[in-house]
Amino acid sequence: xxxxxxxxxxxxxxxxxxxxxxxxxxxxxxxxxxxxxxxxxxxxxxxxxxxxxxxxxxxxxxxxxxxxxxxxxxxxxxxxxxxxxxxxxxxxxxxxxxxxxxxxxxxxxxxxxxxxxxxxxxxxxxxxxxxxxxxxxxxxxxxxxxxxxxxxxxxxxxxxxxxxxxxxxxxxxxxxxxxxxxxxxxxxxxxxxxxxxxxxxxxxxxxxxxxxxxxxxxxxxxxxxxxxxxxxxxxxxxxxxxxxxxxxxxxxxxxxxxxxxxxxxxxxxxxxxxxxxxxxxxxxxxxxxxxxxxxxxxxxxxxxxxxxxxxxxxxxxxxxxxxxxxxxxxxxxxxxx
Amino acid sequence: xxxxxxxxxxxxxxxxxxxxxxxxxxxxxxxxxxxxxxxxxxxxxxxxxxxxxxxxxxxxxxxxxxxxxxxxxxxxxxxxxxxxxxxxxxxxxxxxxxxxxxxxxxxxxxxxxxxxxxxxxxxxxxxxxxxxxxxxxxxxxxxxxxxxxxxxxxxxxxxxxxxxxxxxxxxxxxxxxxxxxxxxxxxxxxxxxxxxxxxxxxxxxxxxxxxxxxxxxxxxxxxxxxxxxxxxxxxxxxxxxxxxxxxxxxxxxxxxxxxxxxxxxxxxxxxxxx
Numbered sequence: 001x002x003x004x005x006x007x008x009x010x011x012x013x014x015x016x017x018x019x020x021x022x023x024x025x026x027x028x029x030x031x032x033x034x035x036x037x038x039x040x041x042x043x044x045x046x047x048x049x050x051x052x053x054x055x056x057x058x059x060x061x062x063x064x065x066x067x068x069x070x071x072x073x074x075x076x077x078x079x080x081x082x083x084x085x086x087x088x089x090x091x092x093x094x095x096x097x098x099x100x101x102x103x104x105x106x107x108x109x110x111x112x113x114x115x116x117x118x119x120x121x122x123x124x125x126x127x128x129x130x131x132x133x134x135x136x137x138x139x140x141x142x143x144x145x146x147x148x149x150x151x152x153x154x155x156x157x158x159x160x161x162x163x164x165x166x167x168x169x170x171x172x173x174x175x176x177x178x179x180x181x182x183x184x185x186x187x188x189x190x191x192x193x194x195x196x197x198x199x200x201x202x203x204x205x206x207x208x209x210x211x212x213x214x215x216x217x218x219x220x221x222x223x224x225x226x227x228x229x230x231x232x233x234x235x236x237x238x239x240x241x242x243x244x245x246x247x248x249x250x251x252x253x254x255x256x257x258x259x260x261x262x263x264x265x266x267x268x269x270x271x272x273x274x275x276x277x278x279x280x281x282x283x284x285x286x287x288x289x290x291x292x293x294x295x296x297x298x299x300x301x302x303x304x305x306x307x308x309x310x311x312x313x314x315x316x317x318x319x320x321x322x323x324x325x326x327x328x329x330x331x332x333x334x335x336x337x
Numbered sequence: 338x339x340x341x342x343x344x345x346x347x348x349x350x351x352x353x354x355x356x357x358x359x360x361x362x363x364x365x366x367x368x369x370x371x372x373x374x375x376x377x378x379x380x381x382x383x384x385x386x387x388x389x390x391x392x393x394x395x396x397x398x399x400x401x402x403x404x405x406x407x408x409x410x411x412x413x414x415x416x417x418x419x420x421x422x423x424x425x426x427x428x429x430x431x432x433x434x435x436x437x438x439x440x441x442x443x444x445x446x447x448x449x450x451x452x453x454x455x456x457x458x459x460x461x462x463x464x465x466x467x468x469x470x471x472x473x474x475x476x477x478x479x480x481x482x483x484x485x486x487x488x489x490x491x492x493x494x495x496x497x498x499x500x501x502x503x504x505x506x507x508x509x510x511x512x513x514x515x516x517x518x519x520x521x522x523x524x525x526x527x528x529x530x531x532x533x534x535x536x537x538x539x540x541x542x543x544x545x546x547x548x549x550x551x552x553x554x555x556x557x558x559x560x561x562x563x564x565x566x567x568x569x570x571x572x573x574x575x576x577x578x579x580x581x582x583x584x585x586x587x588x589x590x591x592x593x594x595x596x597x598x599x600x601x602x603x604x605x606x607x608x609x610x611x
Binding site: 012072074075078098099100102103104105106107109110111113114115116117118119128130140144145146149150151152153154155156157158159197198199200201202203204205206208217241273274284287288291294295296297308309310311312313314315316317318321322325326328329330332333 | 350435439469483509512584587589
């Protein structure tokens with residue numbers, strides 16, 4: 001049997017979401033191990049540029065187009081995914097752990113009596129032994145649990161396909177293969193009235209004023225920066241370094257930064273070249289969101305702060321003194337060069 | 338106008354208080370080692386139901402699957418304003434994943450004479466899966482609206498809600514019956530009534546069909562034991578590790594202008610900053 005990997009492709013207003021590209025890239029790596037193919041499941045209406053998804057790793061795109069699928073709704077989308085799984089018999093099905101993926105995947109799993117692991121941060125292929133039985137080529141679904149305090153590896157050996165939702169931003173997109181085209185195959189699903197119960201009256205999308213995920217340099221503010229003057233200095237430094245500013249949950253709850261700037265378990269996972277933690281103590285919930293940073297500078301008054309465990313450069317000091325020094329030092333370097 | 342409402346609640350270990358023997362060797366949770374609380378967003382779900390009961394009338398049945406001590410959680414729900422509670426407790430339910438849990442909960446809901454709205458919390462703080470709500474809705478073959486933070490309109494025929502969609506929200510309408518998952522943005526749950534807390538102080542879960550907290554097992558709900566608990570679960574925990582995050586290549590930088598200047602130069606040479 002071919003152990004193909006199906007990726008649910010999430011579109012918003014005709015635009016493919018980043019998490020879907022990340023999943024295609026991951027699926028390509030996993031499919032290589034299994035010697036199988038990557039099937040992208042594109043569900044929507046009038047979707048464009050489907051063959052080009054080959055560049056991210058899709059071998060074939062299964063395209064379900066219907067006016068009723070213009071906006072996401074649980075029941076018709078669940079029917080599409082269930083029908084596609086029954087028809088194409090994939091070995092693994094992946095969804096983004098987004099609002100859509102986490103609404104859709106459980107409904108599908110419940111219908112088909114499948115195991116499902118939520119919010120994975122890593123996927124691997126490996127074996128699983130239960131007593132005398134050895135299950136080969138299992139999808140190892142790795143996820144944090146208990147508020148990030150533990151990491152669990154989950155398998156679903158007796159239910160095929162294995163299904164998982166995967167957190168946005170935790171998987172790096174491998175190099176794309178320019179010019180590679182995926183085959184596109186249309187797949188038709190009809191709906192009854194009973195599957196079109198939800199009526200969407202209005203959608204309100206907030207324009208993001210910050211792109212933490214794509215930023216090369218991110219400055220993170222913690223409660224040690226909970227001061228208007230310090231925040232001003234942080235934004236000044238960010239402007240100089242062309243960095244984005246994010247923060248830990250407490251400083252966002254305290255109202256110093258808007259919620260979409262939250263980094264960590266319940267916020268964004270970032271992977272910048274440089275992360276500068278300013279007055280962040282380093283709770284595990286924050287650390288899991290920054291661990292993919294190439295370099296980490298931590299500045300904190302408390303030499304025992306857990307953030308120093310993960311930092312490459314440790315500066316024990318007061319932000320009121322260190323921030324102006326950083327600004328001055330950087331301006332000095334720019335002048336000379 | 339009155340509504341038959343069901344609220345699904347879970348007693349969870351307080352994950353802000355993790356102790357060392359919190360995990361069993363097989364990777365399942367040693368719940369006894371941790372203080373138990375009601376999952377916070379489940380209380381938000383109950384609060385929404387109570388608000389509807391106050392405005393339009395109706396009855397609220399709270400259902401929880403868990404060990405016998407989960408009756409504490411149900412007693413608390415009654416004190417907040419629920420009318421009736423059902424505790425699904427059976428050794429056969431132990432070690433359920435979300436699929437087995439949703440099967441068991443759906444079987445229990447099917448035993449009720451009728452329902453208009455089922456409320457769940459958005460997700461539980463122990464597993465953070467957010468899966469049980471949609472899985473129950475599918476098992477009952479009813480519509481679902483997840484991530485709800487506001488109920489804008491409710492009639493006997495339909496409901497209009499506001500729900501989070503990640504980068505914004507949407508307003509949508511669904512006929513009843515429907516299952517809603519409620520997020521903490523919806524409300525601040527009220528405290529339990531002191532009067533009821535006094536009255537229900539010694540209330541216990543009891544078998545049969547009479548009482549405020551009914552104790553049901555797999556026979557009471559006609560559940561197939563092969564679809565409950567570990568047997569009915571499709572996922573297995575292969576491995577559990579404590580999270581240890583550490584960086585080994587570390588440098589101490591003194592908080593002086595020279596040292597910081599040196600650090601920034603190093604980062605520029607490495608093309609980390611530019």
